[in-house]
Amino acid sequence: MYSVNYHRAASVADAAKLVKNGDAKLLSGGMTLIPAMKTRLAAPSDLVDLSRIKEMQGIKVSGKTVTIGAATTHFDVSNDEKLKKTCPALAHLASLIGDPAVRYKGTIGGSIANNDPAADYPAALLALGATIVTNKREISADKFFKGLFETALKDGEIITAVSFTAPAKAAYEKFRNPASRYAIVGVFVAKGKDGVSVAVTGAGDDGVFRSKEIEAALAKNFDAASLAGVKVPAKNLMSDIHASADYRANLIAVMAKRAVTAANA
Amino acid sequence: MSDVSLMVNGKRVSGAAEDRTLLVHFLRENLGLTGTHVGCDTSQCGACVVHVDGKAVKSCTMLAVQASGSSVVTIEGLANGADLHPVQAAFKEHHGLQCGFCTPGMIMAATDMINRHPEGLDEATVRAELEGNICRCTGYHNIVKAILAASKTMAKGAKGKAKQAA
Structure with a gap:
């Protein structure tokens, strides 16, 4: 790791000032950034640690409205009793990220700011129609995720929370790479008052996306049987040593079926 | 600095x-x-x-x-002087290590796992939650046995303490 200057932010306002230092990066759980710095893939001059900012932590549930502070860890999301009642699919998704030690440190804000094409949270937030709240503005999830490791965030902009309305039914299913345990395909389905939305992670050439084919089939009848014979096009899907685009296209339909079954259970 | x-x-x-x-x-x-x-x-x-x-x-x-x-x-x-922590004792008793390189991390992860599951553990949970700890010698069987045994010992210890307090 190259030399770096560490700053611990006491508040969001404090972090916004500190992040103007040199080529600073925001540090949350550090589960991606620290390994990237160790391999010198990232070499920020300064780190601004957000993990001790109280106002960025915790989960609020009011009726069907859920707000999760950006510095809330995967462990806390997966164990929150109110969230488990209101949107169990998201708590379950958090319990599938990394391993227990990673879940204690990694945060929802860090995960979506990084927007790894195989990360789990982007699929959930896109399917839930979530709002990403920053220290400057609110961004809808469909405008936030811009491609591989790309988001709508401007330099120095800090995600403070995400919020969404819990859908009537939702579930997440992922097919993991047996070695890395990252999603080769992950599918989040949600059936809310605005209809059905289905978001796919791990597969898109351009990161997380919504599957129109699966949404159209499920809009008629929210049942796994509706997906019999539905073909997901392999165009714009990733092909790599782990899986071909055709294999991923098939997996999307399979994971979607499992997710719908789980959502209806 | x-x-x-x-x-x-x-x-x-x-x-x-x-x-x-x-x-x-x-x-x-x-x-x-x-x-x-x-x-x-x-x-x-x-x-x-x-x-x-x-x-x-x-x-x-x-x-x-x-x-x-x-x-x-x-x-x-973890140990209390010469007295091994229950998880350390269980790894020794159940031969939960061979070369020993992964053992410190295994024991720290296992202790945390047992603390998180005061209701007790089953084999499937132990195996799933050991996802972030790799052992290249044991094949995990004896590590899982040791953690299950330590979980039982620690639950008894907690009950004993609760009785003493009552």
């Missing part, structure tokens, strides 16, 4: 460290606590697991300065 100030195994320690110093290196090189191992150095193997503020974390993926102000427990801090 920053001043890193920690409680390590119940003792207050402080020292200057470069901001890029990883917690595992601070523990091993500045404090001489070499029980915590560096295995893969890529957050996968779990040989470096320690407890920070009561939570099992990978100390190769955390800066020492990030932990400043926190309370850290390493493998050296």
Whole structure:
């Protein structure tokens, strides 16, 4: 790791000032950034640690409205009793990220700011129609995720929370790479008052996306049987040593079926 | 450089460290606590697991300065003098180690797992939650046996204490 200057932010306002230092990066759980710095893939001059900012932590549930502070860890999301009642699919998704030690440190804000094409949270937030709240503005999830490791965030902009309305039914299913345990395909389905939305992670050439084919089939009848014979096009899907685009296209339909079954259970 | 100030195994320690110093290196090189191992150095193997503020974390993926102000427990801090911690005793009893390189991290992760599941553990849960700890010798069977046994011992201990308190 190259030399770096560490700053611990006491508040969001404090972090916004500190992040103007040199080529600073925001540090949350550090589960991606620290390994990237160790391999010198990232070499920020300064780190601004957000993990001790109280106002960025915790989960609020009011009726069907859920707000999760950006510095809330995967462990806390997966164990929150109110969230488990209101949107169990998201708590379950958090319990599938990394391993227990990673879940204690990694945060929802860090995960979506990084927007790894195989990360789990982007699929959930896109399917839930979530709002990403920053220290400057609110961004809808469909405008936030811009491609591989790309988001709508401007330099120095800090995600403070995400919020969404819990859908009537939702579930997440992922097919993991047996070695890395990252999603080769992950599918989040949600059936809310605005209809059905289905978001796919791990597969898109351009990161997380919504599957129109699966949404159209499920809009008629929210049942796994509706997906019999539905073909997901392999165009714009990733092909790599782990899986071909055709294999991923098939997996999307399979994971979607499992997710719908789980959502209806 | 920053001043890193920690409680390590119940003792207050402080020292200057470069901001890029990883917690595992601070523990091993500045404090001489070499029980915590560096295995893969890529957050996968779990040989470096320690407890920070009561939570099992990978100390190769955390800066020492990030932990400043926190309370850290390493493998050296588990035993009570000559009395092994129940998880250490169970690893010994059930032969949960061969070369021993992964063992400090296994024991710290197992202790955290048992603490998180006061209701008790089953084999499937233990195997799933050992996802972040890799052992290349044992094939895991005896590690799983040891953790299940320690979980039972610790539950009995907790009940014993509750009885004493009542």
